[in-house]
Amino acid sequence: MATLYTHNELRMFPIPNELLYHITDSLQDDIVSLKACSLVSRPWQSAARAHVLSSITIHKHDDDARSLTAFVHFLASSHSMRPLVKNLRMLAVECSVHDVYSVLLQLPQCQTLALHVCEIKPSGPGDLFPAPPFPHLVALCYVECIFLRSWHAAFQLVGLFGHITELSFQNVVKEDAFPRIAASTDPPDARSHKTSVESLKYDLATPYAREDLQKVSLQWLDLRFLLSLQIARGPSMVEQRSDQLFLDSAVALRQLRLDADQYVSTDVLGPDAPPSLKSCTKLEAITFSLRLSWRNHLVGAKLSNVGMLLKSLPQDTQLSAVRFDIIIDKDILAQNYSTHVQRLNWQPFLQCLHRISSVTHVGIACRHPKHRSMM
Structure with missing residues (x-):
């Protein structure tokens, strides 16, 4: 005979935290299911929010400056949300280094920063940052970003971190009002430091990439702890001397990936001299x-x-x-x-x-x- 229970007699027995987090971990890529889990109860909500809010994307807006300011104010008032964000992605946003700094300041647990098709301006002379304001970042990736006039904005952003595990430049472009004039290198500010990196990737497949990117990065990066280096290029190649300076500085290098096509000129059949690996012990x-x-x-x-x-x-x-x-x-x-x-x-x-x-x-x-x- 079936037993009938009234509403007051129904009880929900709590699930052990180990099992609860195991369930939500298995659903970390299923946002719809995670949102449904967050509606069950407060413990389920806490477990699900850790995955739902772990990655956020900021998209292009008609007024990027105002929307970023509003987002920073929102983060400042959301104390429970701020520690949950681990990955930040900015897509087709026009911003300055100071704008990115303001967002990162509200995300104390952010581990990765990816900027896709962003137009990034350097910070102004009145924008002062501690050196460095953030001790560590797991990954910083530039994908098809545009830097106005110089690489200064790219490395101002790099300079916000004391150590970066993985730094990547993919199809980045420097817009120059006078492209025929050789671009000058951008020395770091007097208050700047050198950011140490473990993995560095240059994949400059566009013909508009400037040849001084490596030279500037040598002034901003500490390569003594570099373990992995990848240099791949397209029509606009960084000269071999810059490769040599990189290899001579990376005394701890463990893994190296090079584009062998760069060592034969496309105009002359005679091969270009490759760099030396004498320092890569x-x-x-x-x-x-x-x-x-x-x-x-x-x-x-x-x-x-x-x-x-x-x-x-x-x-x-x-x-x-x-x-x-x-x-x-x-x-x-x-x-x-x-x-x-x-x-x-x-x-x-x-x-x-x-x-x-x-x-x-x-x-x-x-x-x-x-x-x-x-x-």
Whole structure:
């Protein structure tokens, strides 16, 4: 016989916190379910809000300055929300460094900052920041951002942090009123410090990228603790001397990724000299990205330069892995890519590799530009 309970007799027994957080953790990518969980009870609301509010995105508005100010005031009055935000993303926003600083000041637990297609202005002379106001940031990423007149805004923002685990520049552009005039470097302010980084990525695939980006970053960044460096470029390449300064400064470098295509000029068939790795005594793995097209004679010259680069390693090198990320051009059929790879003249590279006794792994991965690895 069924037992009937009145409304007053119904009780909800609390779920242990371990189980409650396990449930919400498994739903961290399902915002709809998390919002439904937050309506169950106060404990469920607290557990769900930690994921719902962990990442926020600020979108472009008709009046970005006013909307950012209103958002800062909202955060200042939301004491329970501020510690929950871990990731901040700004999308197509026109702002200054001081605007970003004002937002970060209200997010004490923010770990990552990503700026996508933003137009960033440097802070004015009256904007004073402590040095540094924030001790650590896990990741700072610029994606297709526009910096007005100079790279000063980019590194003013970098200078807000004492240490950045991962710093990335992807397709960034510096707008210059006089593009034909060589851009001057921007020395840091007298109150500025050098921000230490562990992982640094330069992927300047646009022809408008200025050649002084690396030179400016050398003035703002402390590379003594740099463990991973990736330099990939397109038509507008940073000169080889800047690469050398980077490699000489990164004495703790463990992983290096270079674009091997940069070591052969597109105008002259003669190869450009690659940088030296004589200072990279702790290098453990190096990856070369290489584009394979029907002009295999150019690829052969690039492989020779890769061998020259490996020759420059010190005798006590700890290098254990050499990898090639080969990008197959559309003029080569996918069915025949292995044949083209086998036809390459690997002999100069292998001869240089024989002198490095510490290498235990050599890998080759082939892929189309917009696809994953094919082998």
